[in-house]
Amino acid sequence: MDFSATLRSKLPRVGTTIFTKMSALAKAHGAINLSQGFPDFDPDPKLLEAVQEGLQGGHNQYAPMAGNLHLRQLLASEFQSMHGAAFDPEREITITAGATQAISTAIHTIVREEDEVIIFTPAYDCYAPIVELVGAKPVYVQLTYPDYSVPWDLVVKLINHRTRMLIINTPHNPSGTTLKPEDFERLQRIITGSNIIVLSDEVYRHIVFGGAPLSVANYPELAKQSIIVGSFGKTFHVTGWKVGYALAPAEMMEEFRKVHQYQVFSVNSAAQFGLAKHMQTTQLHQLPAFFEAKRNFFLEQLAGSRFKVLPSSGGYFQLLDYSAISSENDIDFAERLTKEHGVASIPMSVFYHADPDHKVLRFCFAKKESTLAAAAKKLLAV
Numbered sequence: 406m407d408f409s410a411t412l413r414s415k416l417p418r419v420g421t422t423i424f425t426k427m428s429a430l431a432k433a434h435g436a437i438n439l440s441q442g443f444p445d446f447d448p449d450p451k452l453l454e455a456v457q458e459g460l461q462g463g464h465n466q467y468a469p470m471a472g473n474l475h476l477r478q479l480l481a482s483e484f485q486s487m488h489g490a491a492f493d494p495e496r497e498i499t500i501t502a503g504a505t506q507a508i509s510t511a512i513h514t515i516v517r518e519e520d521e522v523i524i525f526t527p528a529y530d531c532y533a534p535i536v537e538l539v540g541a542k543p544v545y546v547q548l549t550y551p552d553y554s555v556p557w558d559l560v561v562k563l564i565n566h567r568t569r570m571l572i573i574n575t576p577h578n579p580s581g582t583t584l585k586p587e588d589f590e591r592l593q594r595i596i597t598g599s600n601i602i603v604l605s606d607e608v609y610r611h612i613v614f615g616g617a618p619l620s621v622a623n624y625p626e627l628a629k630q631s632i633i634v635g636s637f638g639k640t641f642h643v644t645g646w647k648v649g650y651a652l653a654p655a656e657m658m659e660e661f662r663k664v665h666q667y668q669v670f671s672v673n674s675a676a677q678f679g680l681a682k683h684m685q686t687t688q689l690h691q692l693p694a695f696f697e698a699k700r701n702f703f704l705e706q707l708a709g710s711r712f713k714v715l716p717s718s719g720g721y722f723q724l725l726d727y728s729a730i731s732s733e734n735d736i737d738f739a740e741r742l743t744k745e746h747g748v749a750s751i752p753m754s755v756f757y758h759a760d761p762d763h764k765v766l767r768f769c770f771a772k773k774e775s776t777l778a779a780a781a782k783k784l785l786a787v
C-alpha cells in the first residue's frame with residue numbers, strides 16, 4: 406500500500422539527527438568520536454552488581470507507576486541536602502524513561518495547541534520537536550554570544566498571554582555554561598504571578614565546576630511553578646539505561662503522572678533497584694572534580710592549538726572556536742575535521758533555529774584520558 410498520500414509527517418523538518426550522522430561518519434572514517442554526549446568508560450562495578458542483584462532478586466516485573474519508592478526517597482534527600490528543597494517522594498517525584506521522556510511528558514502535560522513555549526538557542530535538540538508535536542509554537546530566543554548569557558529583557562518583551570512554558574537548561578548543553586543566582590532571581594520575578602511553567606532541564610546538575618550547583622529548587626517561589634528533570638544516565642555514566650526523573654509540586658505531578666502512565670506506565674525495575682541500592686553508598690560530591698579534571702586534561706593537551714577555547718563552567722561539553730583556522734561553515738568544517746583529521750564533533754549551528762554562523766564546534770570530554778589525548782593530538786595538527 407502507498408502511504409505517501411495519507412501519511413502526513415507531524416515533524417516534516419526533522420530528518421536523521423546530526424548525532425547519528427556524525428557518529429556514522431566517525432565510524433566510516435575511523436575518527437575519534439567526541440560528537441555524541443556519552444562516556445566511553447564503564448560505570449562503577451558496584452552499580453552493575455546492584456543491578457545484577459535486582460535481576461537475580463526478582464525485580465523483573467512492572468515497577469510502581471511513579472517509580473521505585475526507595476529511589477524517589479533518595480532523590481528527595483538529595484534535593485534536600487543539595488538545594489534545601491523539600492519534595493514529597495510519594496506525590497512530587499516520578500521516575501521516567503530518561504530525561505527525554507520526562508521532558509516530553511512535561512510538555513504534553515502542560516502545553517496546549519494555542520500556547521507558546523520559550524526556548525533558548527542553542528538548545529538541546531528534543532525541546533522544539535516535542536512542542537511542535539503538541540501543536541504549540543516554539544518561540545526562540547538566542548543566548549548572547551559569546552558568553553551564552555540569557556537576554557532577560559528580550560524574554561520579558563516576548564512574553565504574552567499565550568506564553569505557557571519557558572525551558573531552561575543548566576549546566577547547559579551545548580555551551581557548558583551555568584545559570585547564575587541573578588538569572589534565577591530574574592526568572593523568579595518574571596514568572597511569579599503568571600501562568601508560565603518553567604521546565605528546568607538539569608540533567609548535568611551534579612557537574613558544576615567551582616561552586617555549588619544551583620537548581621530552580623533553590624528558589625522556593627520559582628520551584629512552585631517548575632518541573633525539574635534529571636537523568637541517572639548522566640550522573641552514573643549509564644546513558645544507555647535511559648532512566649531519569651521529574652520533580653514538581655504535587656498538583657502538577659498528579660497531572661504529569663496521568664500522561665506518564667499512558668506514555669510508558671513504568672520504568673525498568675532492575676535498573677531502578679540497582680540505582681537505589683548504589684545511591685545509598687555513593688558519594689556524588691566527587692563528580693564535578695572528576696569531570697573538571699577531564700575538561701582540564703583535554704584543554705592542557707590542546708595548549709598551542711589554533712582552536713580558541715570558550716569558557717565553560719559545567720556539564721560534559723567544551724566549545725572550540727575555529728575561526729582562526731577556516732572560514733568554512735561549521736557543518737562543512739566538522740565533516741572535514743572528521744574525514745581528514747580524524748576527530749568528530751558537533752557543529753553548533755544544529756542547536757539553533759536560525760544559524761548565527763559562529764564558527765564553533767562542540768566536543769564531548771566525558772571520555773577516557775587516552776581518548777582525549779589522542780583527539781587533542783589530532784586537533785593540534787589542524
Ligand SMILES: Cc1ncc(COP(=O)(O)O)c(C=O)c1O
Pocket residue numbers: 442502503504505506529574577578606608635636637638639644647648649
Ligand atoms: C540537555 C539534555 N537534556 C536531556 C538529555 C536526555 O537525557 P536522557 O538520556 O536521560 O534521556 C540530554 C542528553 O544528552 C541532554 O544533554
